[in-house]
Amino acid sequence: MSVLVFVETDGGEVKKSSLEALYYGAKVAAQLHTTATALVIGPAATDLTTLGQYGTAEVLHASDARLAQANPMAYAGVVAAAAENAEVVVIAKSSLGDALAARAAGKLKAGLVSNVTELPDTSAGFRVKSSIYTGKAFAVTEMKAGKKILTVKKNAVSPELTDASASVKPFAPALPDADFAAKVLSTEKASGELSLSDADIIVSGGRGMKGPDHWQPLLDLAQALHAATGCSKPVSDLDWRPHHEHIGQTGIKVSPNLYIACGISGAIQHLAGVNGSKVIVVINKDPEAPFFKAADYGIVGDVFEILPRLTQAAKEQLGS
Amino acid sequence: MKILVCISVVPDTTAKISFTDGDTKFNKAGVQFIAGPYDDYALSRAVELKEQSGGTVTVLNVGDADAEPIIRKALAVGADDAIRVNAEPTDAYFVAEQIAAIARQENYDLILMGRESIDFNGGQVHGIVGELLGIASFSPVMKLDIDGTTARFAREIEGGKESLEASLPLVLGCQEPIAEWKIPNMRGIMTARTKPLKVVEPVGHDSLTQVTQFELPPAKGAVKMIPAEDAGQLITLLRTEAKVL
Ligand SMILES: Cc1cc2nc3c(=O)[nH]c(=O)nc-3n(C[C@H](O)[C@H](O)[C@H](O)COP(=O)(O)OP(=O)(O)OC[C@H]3O[C@@H](n4cnc5c(N)ncnc54)[C@H](O)[C@@H]3O)c2cc1C
Numbered sequence: 278m279s280v281l282v283f284v285e286t287d288g289g290e291v292k293k294s295s296l297e298a299l300y301y302g303a304k305v306a307a308q309l310h311t312t313a314t315a316l317v318i319g320p321a322a323t324d325l326t327t328l329g330q331y332g333t334a335e336v337l338h339a340s341d342a343r344l345a346q347a348n349p350m351a352y353a354g355v356v357a358a359a360a361e362n363a364e365v366v367v368i369a370k371s372s373l374g375d376a377l378a379a380r381a382a383g384k385l386k387a388g389l390v391s392n393v394t395e396l397p398d399t400s401a402g403f404r405v406k407s408s409i410y411t412g413k414a415f416a417v418t419e420m421k422a423g424k425k426i427l428t429v430k431k432n433a434v435s436p437e438l439t440d441a442s443a444s445v446k447p448f449a450p451a452l453p454d455a456d457f458a459a460k461v462l463s464t465e466k467a468s469g470e471l472s473l474s475d476a477d478i479i480v481s482g483g484r485g486m487k488g489p490d491h492w493q494p495l496l497d498l499a500q501a502l503h504a505a506t507g508c509s510k511p512v513s514d515l516d517w518r519p520h521h522e523h524i525g526q527t528g529i530k531v532s533p534n535l536y537i538a539c540g541i542s543g544a545i546q547h548l549a550g551v552n553g554s555k556v557i558v559v560i561n562k563d564p565e566a567p568f569f570k571a572a573d574y575g576i577v578g579d580v581f582e583i584l585p586r587l588t589q590a591a592k593e594q595l596g597s
Numbered sequence: 598m599k600i601l602v603c604i605s606v607v608p609d610t611t612a613k614i615s616f617t618d619g620d621t622k623f624n625k626a627g628v629q630f631i632a633g634p635y636d637d638y639a640l641s642r643a644v645e646l647k648e649q650s651g652g653t654v655t656v657l658n659v660g661d662a663d664a665e666p667i668i669r670k671a672l673a674v675g676a677d678d679a680i681r682v683n684a685e686p687t688d689a690y691f692v693a694e695q696i697a698a699i700a701r702q703e704n705y706d707l708i709l710m711g712r713e714s715i716d717f718n719g720g721q722v723h724g725i726v727g728e729l730l731g732i733a734s735f736s737p738v739m740k741l742d743i744d745g746t747t748a749r750f751a752r753e754i755e756g757g758k759e760s761l762e763a764s765l766p767l768v769l770g771c772q773e774p775i776a777e778w779k780i781p782n783m784r785g786i787m788t789a790r791t792k793p794l795k796v797v798e799p800v801g802h803d804s805l806t807q808v809t810q811f812e813l814p815p816a817k818g819a820v821k822m823i824p825a826e827d828a829g830q831l832i833t834l835l836r837t838e839a840k841v842l
Contacts, residue, residue, distance in 0.1 A: 419807045464760075556841050575823070
């Protein structure tokens, strides 16, 4: 019984969060004295033999033309077919990953734990730690089912690469027509934008940014740091920023290495979405803003004065 | 059109989370429970769809009797009747099995729920229900319109959204801005008291996962303040001290 890792691509490129998941899967396989297999679905621009660097010897590639567009139901079918001999299926947390994990769990009658934050304890049984209550606590869950699916949060492991290369095999399971019954009418996607779930650094703005026309200083810093951009709920409710940037309890939950909050008060519902971050920086003109209590570094002052200074320092020191 | 809305009963978003019994049980003392905020979006849209084109909205909760005031609130917002499956919602597969068992008898056109519950944040139930019923499921859905037996909806994808069209029946995990949260009015609260709330016993299952231990995150260290005039120094510290740049 092996470990299967679903490797997600975006525009054909393998996502960074999936490389972490792959490394995670290889570690689990080592713990269970078995091997990890990667499963790539859809067209791949990345050279898939390089996935060997993350600890997998074999890559299955399902490249049927109908899989070119990410379709959670069809993808779940492919994952379930590839998981026939797997005990553990590892999937990086993402909106696609979540949706297909649930369908695959239904197909396989697998135990499923979401938001896993560490490698499992396999010394007796199979126990995993995951983030619950939107980051306000953790649970250790015993997984008793013969098949187990884990969705893994960013930063659960830090990959150490080898120079191994993987062999790539085509994988062509039956694809039921029913999984393609929904018609995609249109797709709107910000191109070239770093996705929040993949970003190591996020610069995020709140109502303190004053309005949609004042975002440039924040975007400049994000660019200098190669960061993704996020926002608080009122900001997306007011249409200052697109909804997919909304972070928090009712938005996207992120766990980057660095989260920089600009003019965000730090309401508990916002904190819930960011408290998995390694380092939090808060910039707010109000020294009493609750966000400072959750921060590692803080600057009290006007965002419109501070952001340009940070951008300049970043450009000088990072040469960006 | 027959719509089923599944609601989770969860601690209020501002609740302080703690555990008892050697960190093996959630501490309910002093915690206010609410219907999951995402479930509230699903309910609000269901009621709007009913107001537009008729039909019925049934609310379903898997939970104990303490959930009933919250179920009544959903009735006050405009659902017609409710079902409570009398069981502790121990894992997503179990909850999905309960929903699927009821849906098999009732043939709903639409099964709506939040994209995830805010206690375990799994986002699993809708997908498993869809799979158990053999019908399509989508999540997170942020816009939904129904035209006869066709649903047109938008799903959030990373960095954007995808607009889709599919035939009913469907299972959808919902999020904002699918609808505005509805607040019950006095008339709604009065009529909710006499709307039917049926209690049924769960169907059997074998538990696939079991939480053995809870933990709270380690306390955050003190924040290091940097003077605004020296803002650039932050970049230095992030590089050399925190090592995140
Ligand atoms: C059920 C529920 C779910 C929710 N989910 C979410 C969620 O997922 N995400 C989320 O973000 N919120 C969520 N909220 C809303 C949340 O409670 C707060 O209202 C929201 O986070 C506040 O956003 P904000 O910090 O941008 O705005 P505000 O609270 O208005 O804060 C603005 C901040 O900017 C500062 N400021 C103003 N001008 C400047 C300046 N020139 N320079 C520097 N600082 C400045 C102010 O001091 C203030 O601290 C939820 C609420 C509920 C009830």
